[in-house]
Amino acid sequence: MEAKAPTVSIIIPVYNVEKFLRKCLTSLVEQTFQDREIIAVNDGSTDHSLDILREFEQKYDFITVIDQKNRGMSKARNRGLSLARGEYICFIDSDDYVAPNFLERLYNACVKNDAQISCCYYYYLFPNSGFTFEYPFRCSGVLTREEAMNKLLRDMQIQSLVWNKMYKRSLFTDYNIQFPSIAFEDMATANRVFAHAERIAVLDEPLYYYVQRSGSTLATINASKINDFIRAVAMVRVSLEKSGQFCQYRKSYLALTRKTALCCYWYVLRMHNEKKSMRGCLTNMRRINRAMRHYTAESFDPLSPQLPDVVCAPTDKKLEKDYSIR
Numbered sequence: 001m002e003a004k005a006p007t008v009s010i011i012i013p014v015y016n017v018e019k020f021l022r023k024c025l026t027s028l029v030e031q032t033f034q035d036r037e038i039i040a041v042n043d044g045s046t047d048h049s050l051d052i053l054r055e056f057e058q059k060y061d062f063i064t065v066i067d068q069k070n071r072g073m074s075k076a077r078n079r080g081l082s083l084a085r086g087e088y089i090c091f092i093d094s095d096d097y098v099a100p101n102f103l104e105r106l107y108n109a110c111v112k113n114d115a116q117i118s119c120c121y122y123y124y125l126f127p128n129s130g131f132t133f134e135y136p137f138r139c140s141g142v143l144t145r146e147e148a149m150n151k152l153l154r155d156m157q158i159q160s161l162v163w164n165k166m167y168k169r170s171l172f173t174d175y176n177i178q179f180p181s182i183a184f185e186d187m188a189t190a191n192r193v194f195a196h197a198e199r200i201a202v203l204d205e206p207l208y209y210y211v212q213r214s215g216s217t218l219a220t221i222n223a224s225k226i227n228d229f230i231r232a233v234a235m236v237r238v239s240l241e242k243s244g245q246f247c248q249y250r251k252s253y254l255a256l257t258r259k260t261a262l263c264c265y266w267y268v269l270r271m272h273n274e275k276k277s278m279r280g281c282l283t284n285m286r287r288i289n290r291a292m293r294h295y296t297a298e299s300f301d302p303l304s305p306q307l308p309d310v311v312c313a314p315t316d317k318k319l320e321k322d323y324s325i326r
Contacts, residue, residue, distance in 0.1 A: 008036040008103055009086030012094050013076030018047045020095040025056050033103035038063045039080040044070025074179035089169045091162045099207040106166035109201035113142045116168040116197040122208035140204035148200040153252035160190035164208045171196050183228040188235040221267045223313035231307045233260045234295045241302035254296055261292045277314040284311045
C-alpha cells in the first residue's frame with residue numbers, strides 16, 4: 001500500500017556545504033509543522049555533505065537523499081521537483097536555515113487565505129561575525145495576481161527569490177515550469193509561477209535566515225554570472241511577451257531593467273577591481289546599457305532562441321558588437 005503523500009515537500013539542493021548543512025537540516029527536522037517530506041539532492045559534493053545527508057536520512061524516515069553528478073543548482077531543484085509528492089512545495093538553500101514555525105506560518109497563510117503562494121521575509125546573517133539584520137523593504141496582506149506581479153517584477157517588496165516562499169506544487173507541474181540552467185535562475189522563473197496564482201499571501205515576518213557566505217553567487221561575481229543576470233531579465237521579457245502580459249506589466253518590467261543595470265554596473269566595477277585591471281570596464285558598462293535598451297525596446301522579438309553574452313571578463317577577447325537575440 002502506497003504511503004500517504006505529505007502535505008508539504010521541501011526541496012534542498014546540496015553542494016559542498018558541510019559547514020552549514022547540519023544547521024539547515026536540523027531547522028527543518030524541528031519544524032512545528034510535521035506533515036512534510038524533505039528531498040535533499042546532493043549535486044556531486046566533494047566534501048562530507050553526502051555523509052551528513054545519509055546520516056539524517058537513516059535517522060528520519062521523511063528524508064530522502066538523491067545523489068547525482070554535479071549538474072548545477074537548477075538541475076538539482078528540478079530533480080527534487082520531479083520527485084515531490086506534497087500538495088505544497090518549498091525550496092530551501094542548504095547553507096541557510098529557517099525559524100521553527102516557518103512551514104506552519106506559510107502553510108496557514110495559504111490555507112486561510114485561499115492563496116496559491118505565500119511569502120515571508122528574511123534575515124541577512126553573516127556567519128563570521130554573527131551580525132544579523134532584517135530585509136527592510138516589506139509589505140503584508142493578501143494580493144491579487146496583478147498586485148503581486150507588479151511588486152515581484154520591481155523586485156523590492158516581493159523578490160524573485162525562490163526560498164522564502166511556499167507554492168502550490170501544481171503551479172509548477174500543471175504548466176511544466178522548471179528552472180533554467182543559469183545563475184539568477186529564480187528571477188527567470190518566479191514571474192512564470194506567479195502568473196498562474198490567483199492570490200498571494202505575504203507575511204511581514206522574517207522566518208528565513210539567509211547566510212552570507214563567501215561561496216555564494218553574489219560573493220563570487222564574474223562575467224558569466226553578470227551575463228546570466230542580464231539573460232534572466234531578458235527571459236522575463238520573453239515569458240511576459242509569450243503570455244501576452246508585457247503591456248500590462250510594462251512599467252514594472254522597466255523598473256526591473258533599471259535596477260538590474262545599476263546592479264550590473266556595480267558588479268562590473270567589482271570584477272575589474274578584483275582582476276586589478278580597469279581595461280574594458282567602460283566598454284562593459286556601455287554594452288550593459290545597450291543590452292537593456294534592446295530588452296526594453298518595442299521591437300523586441302520573443303521568439304528568438306538565443307540570449308548571447310553582453311559582458312566580457314578583463315582578460316577576454318572583445319565580444320561581437322551585435323548582441324541582439326538571434
